Amino acid sequence: MTKVEETRLAPRALPPRRRPRAVLAWTGAAALLAAAVAAAAVGFGGTTTGTALAGRTPPATAKVTRTTLTETKTVDGTLGYGAPVAVTAKSQGTITWLPAEGSTITRGHAVYSVDADRRPLLYGTMPLYRTLQDGVEGKDVELLERNLHRLGYTGFDVDDTFTWATGEAVEDWQDDLGLDVTGRVQPGDVVVADGRIRVADLKKALGDTATGQVLTATGTTRQVLVNLDVADEHLVRKGMKATVELPDGGTVNGKVAGVGKVATETTSGNESVTTVEVKVSVTGLKKAYDAAPVDVTIVSEQRENVLAVPVGALVALTEGGYGVQVVEGSATRYAAVETGLFADGRVEVEGVAEGVTVAVPK
Numbered sequence: 001m002t003k004v005e006e007t008r009l010a011p012r013a014l015p016p017r018r019r020p021r022a023v024l025a026w027t028g029a030a031a032l033l034a035a036a037v038a039a040a041a042v043g044f045g046g047t048t049t050g051t052a053l054a055g056r057t058p059p060a061t062a063k064v065t066r067t068t069l070t071e072t073k074t075v076d077g078t079l080g081y082g083a084p085v086a087v088t089a090k091s092q093g094t095i096t097w098l099p100a101e102g103s104t105i106t107r108g109h110a111v112y113s114v115d116a117d118r119r120p121l122l123y124g125t126m127p128l129y130r131t132l133q134d135g136v137e138g139k140d141v142e143l144l145e146r147n148l149h150r151l152g153y154t155g156f157d158v159d160d161t162f163t164w165a166t167g168e169a170v171e172d173w174q175d176d177l178g179l180d181v182t183g184r185v186q187p188g189d190v191v192v193a194d195g196r197i198r199v200a201d202l203k204k205a206l207g208d209t210a211t212g213q214v215l216t217a218t219g220t221t222r223q224v225l226v227n228l229d230v231a232d233e234h235l236v237r238k239g240m241k242a243t244v245e246l247p248d249g250g251t252v253n254g255k256v257a258g259v260g261k262v263a264t265e266t267t268s269g270n271e272s273v274t275t276v277e278v279k280v281s282v283t284g285l286k287k288a289y290d291a292a293p294v295d296v297t298i299v300s301e302q303r304e305n306v307l308a309v310p311v312g313a314l315v316a317l318t319e320g321g322y323g324v325q326v327v328e329g330s331a332t333r334y335a336a337v338e339t340g341l342f343a344d345g346r347v348e349v350e351g352v353a354e355g356v357t358v359a360v361p362k
Contacts, residue, residue, distance in 0.1 A: 090188035
């Protein structure tokens with residue numbers, strides 16, 4: 001029987017670990033890899049597989065399995081309705097009606113009243129900046145006509161031209177609202193927002209002069225805002241799935257709705273952090289949290305149908321790269337592997353077959 005020899009080489013030094021940021025919790029990362037392989041290094045003498053080694057079975061083993069690996073990141077967030085925007089009055093008069101804080105206002109309904117005249121909400125992205133009347137053309141005309149059409153008024157074409165037919169529809173609308181029937185719409189006559197609004201905070205009281213900021217409003221959909229370190233911005237993109245953990249321990253599903261383009265620097269003590277705002281939409285939220293701190297776990301990468309082993313099964317090779325110790329009965333050998341995604345304490349590997357037993361040192 002041929003005598004089996006084992007080659008033992010000095011361990012290869014590993015690069016130093018970098019401390020993770022306190023705000024970000026990683027599942028599967030270089031830190032796990034370093035911890036797993038720092039204690040072992042093996043040389044194959046120029047070959048990619050080692051000779052079988054006689055000896056005892058390792059204290060712990062695991063199978064190479066086919067699975068789905070999911071890399072996640074957990075960050076701090078704030079649940080709310082988004083940043084409030086100001087609603088200002090652009091006409092003289094006295095505030096005679098205000099909505100309740102927390103109430104929702106939809107298209108065509110009053111946002112506030114001046115001298116007993118309602119200021120209705122129209123949907124759009126362009127604020128009115130001039131008087132709309134017969135002969136005027138532009139995108140603001142189209143905005144008005146589109147809203148009138150959605151409110152049930154007809155007899156005109158929805159385009160960018162204010163015609164006599166548009167004027168007649170405006171008169172009908174004004175009459176229904178109990179306003180002076182003029183057939184014209186001035187900037188201060190309406191409030192424009194990109195959809196339904198929720199009243200956040202009243203800035204005026206009944207009897208106040210109708211100039212300046214009247215109230216602040218938000219959207220009506222609850223969302224989570226995350227101030228993400230710019231160093232991690234490239235890891236998050238619109239459409240990524242997320243899980244939001246609420247203060248009571250419950251969770252709801254979410255999705256990254258947007259990643260900000262403007263970076264903001266904040267200073268706490270002697271440390272400065274530059275962040276971008278990430279918006280996460282949520283579904284299935286039953287409790288009426290107006291605002292609450294939450295933890296947001298974002299799925300940044302997912303690999304399906306891959307072979308994986310515990311991270312602790314990896315050993316560093318003196319030739320470079322990593323390998324695993326394959327267990328074959330009472331003997332073992334080393335096999336080089338290519339690593340992929342690290343997640344949930346496991347690592348994607350190529351170079352070994354599904355079902356192979358590998359050693360996992362304790």
